[in-house]
Amino acid sequence: MSTSSSQARTSELLALEDRFGAHNYHPLPIVVAEARGAWVTDVEGRRYLDCLSAYSALNQGHVHPEILKVFIEQASRVTLTSRAFRNDQLPLLCEELAALCRLDTVLPMNSGAEAVETAIKAARRWGYERKGIAADCATIIVCDGNFHGRTTTIVGFSSEDEYKRGFGPFTPGFVRVPYGDIDALEAAITPETCAFLVEPIQCEAGIRIPPAGYLRAAADLCRRHNVLFVADEIQTGLGRTGAWFACEHEGVQPDIYVLGKALSGGFYPVSACVGRREVMELFTPGSHGSTFGGNPLGAAVARAALKVLRDEQLIERSARLGPVLMDALRAIDSPVVADIRGVGLLAGVELHEPARPYCERLLERGVLCKETHDYVVRLAPPLVIDEADLLWMVEQLKVVLTGS
Numbered sequence: 023m024s025t026s027s028s029q030a031r032t033s034e035l036l037a038l039e040d041r042f043g044a045h046n047y048h049p050l051p052i053v054v055a056e057a058r059g060a061w062v063t064d065v066e067g068r069r070y071l072d073c074l075s076a077y078s079a080l081n082q083g084h085v086h087p088e089i090l091k092v093f094i095e096q097a098s099r100v101t102l103t104s105r106a107f108r109n110d111q112l113p114l115l116c117e118e119l120a121a122l123c124r125l126d127t128v129l130p131m132n133s134g135a136e137a138v139e140t141a142i143k144a145a146r147r148w149g150y151e152r153k154g155i156a157a158d159c160a161t162i163i164v165c166d167g168n169f170h171g172r173t174t175t176i177v178g179f180s181s182e183d184e185y186k187r188g189f190g191p192f193t194p195g196f197v198r199v200p201y202g203d204i205d206a207l208e209a210a211i212t213p214e215t216c217a218f219l220v221e222p223i224q225c226e227a228g229i230r231i232p233p234a235g236y237l238r239a240a241a242d243l244c245r246r247h248n249v250l251f252v253a254d255e256i257q258t259g260l261g262r263t264g265a266w267f268a269c270e271h272e273g274v275q276p277d278i279y280v281l282g283k284a285l286s287g288g289f290y291p292v293s294a295c296v297g298r299r300e301v302m303e304l305f306t307p308g309s310h311g312s313t314f315g316g317n318p319l320g321a322a323v324a325r326a327a328l329k330v331l332r333d334e335q336l337i338e339r340s341a342r343l344g345p346v347l348m349d350a351l352r353a354i355d356s357p358v359v360a361d362i363r364g365v366g367l368l369a370g371v372e373l374h375e376p377a378r379p380y381c382e383r384l385l386e387r388g389v390l391c392k393e394t395h396d397y398v399v400r401l402a403p404p405l406v407i408d409e410a411d412l413l414w415m416v417e418q419l420k421v422v423l424t425g426s
């Protein structure tokens with residue numbers, strides 16, 4: 023294809039999507055046609071290094087061959103039974119996921135937001151039936167700057183106006199405290215608190231890492247006050263931070279893990295709420311469900327995605343490459359940079375200026391990343407990324423930040 027006709031193809035697709043698709047995103051103007059590992063190719067044949075990984079849904083890299091194999095095999099066998107019947111993949115996924123989380127019971131869903139909703143229902147029911155909170159009085163403590171998804175209940179307790187504007191009225195029963203402030207958490211706990219819902223690192227808020235010891239202290243507080251500690255590790259989990267779960271960095275064992283994104287290696291929406299038996303057993307037949315949740319295709323894909331993380335030692339790889347990335351980033355000397363922070367292969371470069379134009383310049387240089395919270399460039403490449411590619415990416419970042 024000639025360059026001009028492929029450019030026309032890009033323009034045509036951008037125009038089509040803008041005309042017929044709702045404008046609830048502001049994507050960079052690249053139209054991806056295919057991808058493998060850490061690299062994607064656009065419709066014009068240009069290659070880019072993916073440093074967003076679909077917000078960490080692609081920890082295993084694009085179109086991982088082992089997951090693809092399972093995907094095709096399972097898709098040709100059976101894809102959906104509904105939970106009206108059983109299938110031969112879900113029990114195996116539940117067993118594997120419970121062991122991985124050191125918890126008892128798995129409830130599979132599809133999107134991350136649905137798994138968060140599931141955790142909210144679980145915590146509330148536990149609050150009433152086990153903790154003895156009076157009917158409809160349970161509260162869940164969440165943090166300023168939280169991101170837990172886009173359902174009306176979830177955006178209702180967001181501190182971001184743009185997530186909520188025009189979508190009310192919202193679900194009551196949530197109390198917000200400053201993130202990273204253990205005294206504020208303690209002060210907010212009442213006998214009616216059933217859970218504390220927290221991201222171990224706030225990714226959407228700009229890779230905000232809480233003070234050392236915060237998660238540990240929060241988990242201890244929760245235990246002392248009979249409050250469930252619910253960790254949303256949809257983005258931080260499954261190797262992103264150099265551990266299976268970011269909570270492990272502080273030796274914290276949550277009562278409930280909420281997982282999604284990389285749970286399917288980017289092939290298929292698979293999420294799960296994984297919790298202690300005393301909590302999860304309160305779901306009884308008819309109390310909760312999802313037509314596609316726990317389907318055999320999703321379950322098989324999730325099992326393959328977990329196996330790849332384990333077999334290819336991608337958690338160890340993330341732990342090893344994390345410091346390589348941070349050292350390279352810290353060597354960039356630019357007046358535009360306000361702060362650099364990260365754990366494992368999750369890094370945020372906070373600028374004194376809006377980050378979007380820098381992401382656009384990175385796109386021109388063959389690096390895909392996306393600003394978060396206006397001033398932060400989020401770097402979260404697939405965990406399979408080559409070390410040389412990682413350093414090449416930092417070179418491109420250096421060029422756009424320093425002009426040389």
Ligand SMILES: *Cc1c(COP(=O)(O)O)cnc(C)c1O
Pocket residue numbers: 077132133134135136138169170171172221225254255256257258282283
């Ligand atoms: C992405 C994300 C969600 C929502 O997941 P969806 O699959 O988009 O519904 C929830 N919590 C966190 C921390 C996330 O990063």
